[in-house]
Amino acid sequence: MVKIYPGAVIPRPATALVNKTGTWRTIRPVVDEEKCKYCNICWQFCPDTAITKADPKQKIPVVINYDYCKGCGLCAHECPSGAIEMVEERK
Amino acid sequence: MKDVIKGNFATAVAAKLARVNVVPAYPITPSTLFPEQISEFIANGEMDAELVLVESEHSAMSAAIGASAVGARVATATASQGLELMHEMLFIASGMRLPIVMAVGNRALSAPINIWCDHQDTISARDSGWMQFYAENNQEALDLMLMAFKIAEDRRVLLPAMVGLDAFVLTHTIEPVDIPEQEKVDEFLPPYKPLYTLDPQRPMTFGSFGTPAHYMEFKKSQTDAMERARGVIDEVFSQFKEMFGREYNQVTPFMTDDADIIIVSMGSMSGTVREAVREMRKEGKKVGLLKITTLRPFPGKKIVELTGHARAIAVMDRNISPGFGGAVFGEISAAFINRERRPKIYDYIVGLGGRDIVLEDIRHIVESTEKKISDPSAEPVEWVNVHPEEVIE
Numbered sequence: 001m002v003k004i005y006p007g008a009v010i011p012r013p014a015t016a017l018v019n020k021t022g023t024w025r026t027i028r029p030v031v032d033e034e035k036c037k038y039c040n041i042c043w044q045f046c047p048d049t050a051i052t053k054a055d056p057k058q059k060i061p062v063v064i065n066y067d068y069c070k071g072c073g074l075c076a077h078e079c080p081s082g083a084i085e086m087v088e089e090r091k
Numbered sequence: 092m093k094d095v096i097k098g099n100f101a102t103a104v105a106a107k108l109a110r111v112n113v114v115p116a117y118p119i120t121p122s123t124l125f126p127e128q129i130s131e132f133i134a135n136g137e138m139d140a141e142l143v144l145v146e147s148e149h150s151a152m153s154a155a156i157g158a159s160a161v162g163a164r165v166a167t168a169t170a171s172q173g174l175e176l177m178h179e180m181l182f183i184a185s186g187m188r189l190p191i192v193m194a195v196g197n198r199a200l201s202a203p204i205n206i207w208c209d210h211q212d213t214i215s216a217r218d219s220g221w222m223q224f225y226a227e228n229n230q231e232a233l234d235l236m237l238m239a240f241k242i243a244e245d246r247r248v249l250l251p252a253m254v255g256l257d258a259f260v261l262t263h264t265i266e267p268v269d270i271p272e273q274e275k276v277d278e279f280l281p282p283y284k285p286l287y288t289l290d291p292q293r294p295m296t297f298g299s300f301g302t303p304a305h306y307m308e309f310k311k312s313q314t315d316a317m318e319r320a321r322g323v324i325d326e327v328f329s330q331f332k333e334m335f336g337r338e339y340n341q342v343t344p345f346m347t348d349d350a351d352i353i354i355v356s357m358g359s360m361s362g363t364v365r366e367a368v369r370e371m372r373k374e375g376k377k378v379g380l381l382k383i384t385t386l387r388p389f390p391g392k393k394i395v396e397l398t399g400h401a402r403a404i405a406v407m408d409r410n411i412s413p414g415f416g417g418a419v420f421g422e423i424s425a426a427f428i429n430r431e432r433r434p435k436i437y438d439y440i441v442g443l444g445g446r447d448i449v450l451e452d453i454r455h456i457v458e459s460t461e462k463k464i465s466d467p468s469a470e471p472v473e474w475v476n477v478h479p480e481e482v483i484e
Binding site for chain 2: 004
């Protein structure tokens with residue numbers, strides 16, 4: 001049962017992590033790991049902090065967290081290398 | 092210490108005595124003297140507080156909410172259009188259970204623009220979840236403001252409160268007022284200890300999202316707090332009387348015990364009614380007065396107890412809900428609903444936009460009520476001292 005505090009206070013941080021909002025998505029960003037230049041512009045723009053940073057030294061591309069990504073497409077729009085494609089979600 | 096002061100000075104001095112930490116304010120007639128006075132107190136080193144000058148009343152209340160959420164004791168003042176501009180934020184302050192205290196110089200609403208007294212501004216905010224107190228004089232304005240902090244900050248309540256003082260009649264009128272000693276106020280009102288505080292070291296969410304699954308529970312708990320405030324108000328009023336000697340009641344009767352007609356009033360007009368009642372009593376008329384100090388929580392049961400024996404209640408409403416009547420009339424009528432025996436209840440719309448309420452008006456209200464008692468078809472709502480012949484339709 002949910003506990004309701006006075007003033008609609010939630011007295012601990014990061015409790016929203018239990019709400020996996022990825023189910024809201026109708027289109028999903030797919031990263032082309034060959035094209036990713038590790039610039040992290042998508043990471044900067046993601047309004048849901050649903051992107052894990054790329055590591056340019058280790059040449060590890062960005063990773064989308066589909067548990068929270070709502071499929072807004074900002075990352076694909078901002079990517080200067082065209083490395084993110086929005087693909088329709090299928091059942 | 093006795094002094095002769097304006098109502099706005101009384102509420103500002105109450106904020107100083109309460110050791111308020113933050114005053115976010117935007118000036119508006121007739122409450123401008125409040126932030127001005129606070130500014131002077133701070134400049135003189137008499138008060139250690141942050142005066143936040145904002146760009147609107149909406150921002151004033153937003154800043155008050157933020158300051159209160161970090162645990163500050165917060166006071167502000169506004170009136171009329173300013174209160175209306177705050178309206179959205181009023182509900183956020185009460186929903187977040189922040190004990191902000193605000194003085195409101197009760198003033199009419201535009202249009203037509205008018206800076207004088209009526210109660211339309213605070214009446215229009217009575218569903219905002221704020222406690223509402225109405226002062227009859229400057230002493231009451233000071234005392235109610237001080238008590239409002241103690242009531243609002245009580246853990247059983249945690250709700251904001253507004254103290255209404257009539258525009259100009261109180262805000263700008265100089266009256267003798269007993270200003271309590273700082274030491275005694277400190278004893279009466281210890282520092283505010285918030286239940287939760289916004290602190291980057293211990294992150295929390297305030298006023299979180301309330302889905303249909305939880306919103307009603309929030310609202311019910313907020314309403315329960317307002318219900319608990321009834322008892323807390325009585326406690327604080329009696330503690331105040333013990334410490335400072337002045338008695339307050341949610342509703343105060345005057346010569347009502349054997350009264351046939353009881354006039355209900357609120358704010359500064361109560362003094363005029365009391366005088367009229369004294370005069371009419373000399374003439375053998377059994378009239379009485381019931382003054383409402385606390386409109387929220389609404390003291391319906393107390394009103395029924397104190398007026399239920401009368402033949403009629405004449406409510407003086409310094410507000411109008413077009414298409415209905417006066418707000419206080421509606422609420423008192425509702426307080427009597429489902430009771431087998433109840434007085435006739437009539438509504439008198441008075442003193443809008445600062446029109447003076449004089450002894451003849453009270454006399455007229457009593458005479459009109461006497462006539463209406465025996466006339467079942469009598470209109471329950473009547474405008475007093477108004478001249479429809481001046482109006483072109």
